[in-house]
Amino acid sequence: MKIEKVMSAKEAVSKFIDDGMNIAIGSFFHTIAYNITHEIIRQEKKHLTICAPSFNEHADQLIGAGCVDRIVSSYVWMEVFGSLNCFRRAMEKGVPNKIEMEDYTNFAMAARFLAGSLGIPYMPVHSMKGSDMMKYSSWMGENKVRMMKDPFGSGVEHALVPALKPDVGFVHAQRADEEGNVQMWGILGDAPYSVRACQKVIVSVEEIVSRDVIGRDPNRTVLPGYKVVAVVEDPFGSHPKNCQGYYNADRDFIFKYIQESRTEEGWKKFMDEWVYGVSNRADYLKKYIDTFGMKKFQSLKAKDMSSSSVNYGY
Amino acid sequence: MKIEKVMSAKEAVSKFIDDGMNIAIGSFFHTIAYNITHEIIRQEKKHLTICAPSFNEHADQLIGAGCVDRIVSSYVWMEVFGSLNCFRRAMEKGVPNKIEMEDYTNFAMAARFLAGSLGIPYMPVHSMKGSDMMKYSSWMGENKVRMMKDPFGSGVEHALVPALKPDVGFVHAQRADEEGNVQMWGILGDAPYSVRACQKVIVSVEEIVSRDVIGRDPNRTVLPGYKVVAVVEDPFGSHPKNCQGYYNADRDFIFKYIQESRTEEGWKKFMDEWVYGVSNRADYLKKYIDTFGMKKFQSLKAKDMSSSSVNYGY
């Protein structure tokens, strides 16, 4: 009965991510599982639908690699760093392939995941009303969002957004036990509801800890193990994004990607070096240290700002 | 601009709870603010509507004292201890006054609070469908719950339950700072959404801590201070219920209440002794120790089962 869930990113992607799947990529500009993202690219998965309130370079890399057919999101960009070049090439020029997109807002996406996680069929929201996101849709047609008059008589119409329940989700977190009980702190982003809404979840963590560590602070658990099919232990798995308590974002590296990906050739060179040319996260880290030096690597590591302990006794 | 929020239970109830208000009483068989409840009874507040997924003896005492006109809930009982006698006397015989009730389910109530806290007007749920809770309503009439066919074409009908946004809520928690940023751990019960859904919140805590303590572990915060109008520091404020990390439930005392409240006279005697006859929580505790002894009081205190610390550094 006990299922072995601890495995490599390679094994997890190969076992649980199939071409054509609808995939949630958890988090929000932080703790994004780059290890899993890169593995999907190396395994050349195709025709994926990727879902998240907001996407950064991880989406851009999947798009550039031709893994993505459809996007369900509210934001695909890199904040102050600027635009994602593969995303724009795909949307504007169909390079490497044309991509369809369903545009929502951040709250509407969060509400769709919340609904999915609770078995609620749709959520009535104020978001999107009157905007052109109501007018345009892609493959979802009229089921992207529907307007409905409040049946409780307020006279107001609401935008109904349907529950989102992706086939599989993946996310990076600080820690989990071998059963897949996941703990996260700091900014939760689209977690916990994004991953809870998925049928299955691959979780990547900085550290696998004992069930005892989880049980000593169960309020930190964002996802119970029963939805988790794979637990991947990959320290620095979300580099160049941050992971609270472990490392800060690597702005230089993010900027480097944005710069180099301005041309298709530049993008390919970057990817050959940092994704196709490495076999796993450990290999990637070795390359990082070889390239930028141990000092730079160490500079990313988090300072100690420990929480105090609380008593769970009875 | 800085508002002084720290005050006694007496002051908080007198300032923020008015006759006729719709009140949420937070938690779920645990960390119920008995100190606030008793103060409401002593101040003889009237015509209250009380809301919670599940109610225990605190509701029974408010009902017996004639404070309550209406109940919005899914459960008013004392689990294995048996029925609540004032509740039954009110519902069956109109003693001390007739009470109207809107019956929901626990999940429907939780969904109503969730909706209220997020500004979502109503939630479509599977709960209640086909049950007699759909047929009968009191003052809410058709707005208690409405059936609607899924506009996304599944063919299924859902029960729509309206957002619940009480005038004021109160809850007991482990700690808060002077601004009312509330931290809770262990079983959250109807928190955080019940209190977040309220216009104003009175929070009662075991300890007032510095903002620095809150800021060292901000993921434990269930309610941000801006909704909080009063912070009451009352150790053992939820006795005879438990407060994780501070004390366990006092089963003997709960049983004593259930036993003595079987008759109106018995109830009155209990209340004269433990509510009307004491002026505040400190006085109540002194009486408890005088009556049952320090050893009994000490036996309620929680063992040490400390969580470990996590790093919030960047």
Added chain:
Amino acid sequence: MMMSENRYSDFTLQELMAVAAAAEIKDGEKVIIGTGLPLLGGLLAQRTHAPNMIAIYESGAIDCKPLVTPFSVADPVLVPGAAMQGGLIDGLGIVHAGDVDVGFLGGAQIDKYGNLNTHVIGDYYSPTVRLPGSGGSNDIGAGCKRTVIMMLHQKQRFPEKVDFVTTPGYFDGAGQREKMGFPGDGPSVVVSTLGILRFHVKTKEMYLESYHPGVTIEQIKLNTGWDLKMAADVKETVRPTPEVIRILREELDPTGIFLGKN
């Protein structure tokens, strides 16, 4: 009901029921259990044939392994060692989403089609007896893949129609739950104080599968408010083994709070 060879070869009715409840749980299942007998059944299953059972409480405690038998669904002993601790929205949210395999239920009345009443005896607006209400019962009845109902078997508690439908069984018979689109499939079994009852696969009507040791079929019929049908192979309920009784008494309820002192 003593048939002792050693001190664990006898058993009480409550012990028999706890064992029957445990037998309904398969290993690895997610089970939402309350307090009292269902709780003991769940704990027993976990100690015997279902070590990977995931115990869930509506208070938001998930995969609990309490060192002390909890007294309430919000007992603080549930928290340390749990895999996750949230609130109602978490505990019942996964039920509503259809993630939970088994839910335990009980009530003041149950009818022919497994509908439960925990609201009122008599009229809703002027009740003879006002009961607790649904709590999480209706949610569990709608959402869990199957439910296990534990009942005191008395005629007034087994009417042909309940005074108030709190928690859906099969309503008036086959096909009605399907129309509702519930995530869950409905009641699987009733473990009563007199026997074990199931629901006909086609008609969804409750029938007697087995009578407990010392109980007669006639006694069960007399205590049921409609003409109760029998399984073709109706038989005596399987008796608990001494080892299981030992675990129940010594490990799970050493103080006898739930099972009463023996």
Added chain:
Amino acid sequence: MMMSENRYSDFTLQELMAVAAAAEIKDGEKVIIGTGLPLLGGLLAQRTHAPNMIAIYESGAIDCKPLVTPFSVADPVLVPGAAMQGGLIDGLGIVHAGDVDVGFLGGAQIDKYGNLNTHVIGDYYSPTVRLPGSGGSNDIGAGCKRTVIMMLHQKQRFPEKVDFVTTPGYFDGAGQREKMGFPGDGPSVVVSTLGILRFHVKTKEMYLESYHPGVTIEQIKLNTGWDLKMAADVKETVRPTPEVIRILREELDPTGIFLGKN
């Protein structure tokens, strides 16, 4: 734009804009701010006239007091010292519920009625330029009691009608937001690189309130895609005091990341 007496008596356009943004915040208000200039405006308000401002980020960080100026709405420096840290549903949930007073917005295009476009230039299905999308922008535009919009003032960015309405201003004029039943009242001000613009209380049409030092009204008209109306008392934007400039440069952006090196 140097008019120095001491080293803080001069100011750049960006500094002027950050100061103008700060002036829009009242003490004690709950403000959802992004990164860049709005962030500096918020921090400046907090250090000057609005010490009790509550800074909120859509990533779920509430009442942040970061020791280091954050680079992203999900910067980990926001977390230690925050009053509460949750996720998107918490950060934007309170916006959607109408609890937040002020929201900062920006965009590629803004029109006469304050509608913002951050989706596409050109056709939605075959865009000339594809932009990020809404992010939390539409939610903030619908939910915050009022919004403060910061814009690069160029003709193609100030068209009479935006190519795509991402975030609601006043749609086609007065009365339209009300029909939508939004919790928030809409844009309060546009702080552009050329001036400060507000919306007519009746018609909801954008008009010029003040032009920045060194900018002419003619220049603003030329850079606006419709016939921009003027306030009766249109005047020069208030110049920042040296003390405020000192705080901006020395305390809030000592490395010059946001304001550029001076």
